[in-house]
Structures are given as structure tokens and as C-alpha cells.
Amino acid sequence: MSKIAVVSGYKPFEVGIFKNDDLAVSYIKSGMKKSLLSLLDDGLEWVIISGQLGTELWAAEVVFDLQLDGYSDLKLAVITPFLDQEASWKDANKEWYESILAQADYVDSVTRKPYENPQQFxxxxxxxxxxxxxxLLFYDTEKEGSPKYLFETAKKFQEENDYEIRLITFYDLQLILEEEQQSQRDMFE
Incomplete structure (x- = not known):
């Protein structure tokens, strides 16, 4: 059975990340890749993001990497809450976003009009x-942030539907960090 996954999580500033080459980004992407590989084993065909800065655009990069690694059937959809969500972003972020949109398999907007009110989110x-x-949500209930709303929507939906929620928490990232440190130690022994 084909599966569709929504991937989201924190915006960069919510987790103290201010540059895309921050080492923490590599651990977040490792956690996502691990989770997406597990979902691919379960029949994952589409990843959907809404195009938010941070977790969602990193997830898009992970999808592109997986496509290059032999998962060419995996597709990315970017479905934004409204048109021109990047209008007030810094130029570097706009360029990053545009490059993701250019490589996505599907791009659309839920409301198909510019921002009007929070209801669009x-x-x-x-x-x-x-x-x-x-x-698949990079979210830790110990540290609230913007992912909280999507998480609560999913939990409510899950009460009446067969719906899976997978979290990537700070503890998961700590384990990835420790695994990488251990493998580096093993290389030098």
C-alpha cells in the first residue's frame, strides 16, 4: 500500500539554529533520513511539506538525497498554506526555498491566495x-514551539482514524550524536 507522510517540525530559530551549515542540522537530517528509510520500507511514496523554513526544507533536502541514493520513486510535494509565503523572507532563504520548489514533484497552495489570517495555517x-x-514531526513535547499545532491536529485526527505519528525528539538527536561520536572513535582505534 502506498504511503504519504507529512514531515514538519521546528523552525530554525526555535532550536537556536541560524545557519544551514550548523552541525545540528546534520543530526536533524540524519534523524529524518533514518525515519524516512523506515517509512520507505513500509511503502512510503510521497513526502509532503508546507515549505516552512527549517525542518521542512531540510526534509526536502533529505528526500532529494534519498532520490539520488536509489529511491527514485520517492516524491516530494510542497503544499503551502497560502501563496507567496516567502514574500517577507531574507533573500538567502528565498533562494533556498525557490531551489526546493524547483526540484519538487508537486507544488500547490491550500488556499490559493496570499496571506489573509491565521485560519490559513x-x-x-x-x-x-x-x-x-x-x-513525521521533529518535535519534543518538553519544548513547545510551532510544531505543537500540527501535532495536536494529528492527535485529534488519530482519535477517530488509523493515523500514525512518529516524533523525532531531542533525545533521538542525542542518540544520533553519540552514535556518530562512537563511530568516529572506532575509526581512530
Whole structure:
């Protein structure tokens, strides 16, 4: 059975990341790759993001890497809450976003109009959860942030539907860090 996963999580500033070459980004991407590989074993065909800075664009880069690593059937959809969400972003972020859109297999907007009100974010959350089988979320309930709303939407949906929620927590990232440190030690022994 084909599976569709929504991938989301913290925005960079919510986790103290201010540059895309921050070492923490590599650990976050490692955690996502591990989770996506597991989902690929379960029939994952589509990853959907809403195009937010941070976790979602990093996830897109992980999808592109997986496509190059032999998972050419894996597809990426970018479904934004509204048109021109990047309008007020810094130029570097706009360029990054545009490069992701250019490589995506599908791009659309939930409301198909520019930003009007916060309701558009709620509509996006409901739409993404309703159109997917699993939510992969970089989120830790100990540290609230913007992913909280998508997480709560998914939990509510899960009460009445067969829906899977997979979290990547700070503890998971700590384990990835420790594994990488151990493998580096093993290389030098």
C-alpha cells in the first residue's frame, strides 16, 4: 500500500539554529533520513511539506538525497498554506526555498491566495493530516514551539482514524550524536 507522510517540525530559530551549515542540522537530517528509510520500507511514496523554513526544507533536502541514493520513486510535494509565503523572507532563504520548489514533484497552495489570517495555517494543518497516512514531526513535547499545532491536529485526527505519528525528539538527536561520536572513535582505534 502506498504511503504519504507529512514531515514538519521546528523552525530554525526555535532550536537556536541560524545557519544551514550548523552541525545540528546534520543530526536533524540524519534523524529524518533514518525515519524516512523506515517509512520507505513500509511503502512510503510521497513526502509532503508546507515549505516552512527549517525542518521542512531540510526534509526536502533529505528526500532529494534519498532520490539520488536509489529511491527514485520517492516524491516530494510542497503544499503551502497560502501563496507567496516567502514574500517577507531574507533573500538567502528565498533562494533556498525557490531551489526546493524547483526540484519538487508537486507544488500547490491550500488556499490559493496570499496571506489573509491565521485560519490559513489551521486549514493547512487539517488538509495535510487528512491527505496523509503518517506524520513525521521533529518535535519534543518538553519544548513547545510551532510544531505543537500540527501535532495536536494529528492527535485529534488519530482519535477517530488509523493515523500514525512518529516524533523525532531531542533525545533521538542525542542518540544520533553519540552514535556518530562512537563511530568516529572506532575509526581512530
Amino acid at each position: 489551521r486549514l493547512k494543518n487539517h488538509f495535510l493530516i487528512n491527505k496523509s497516512d503518517v506524520l
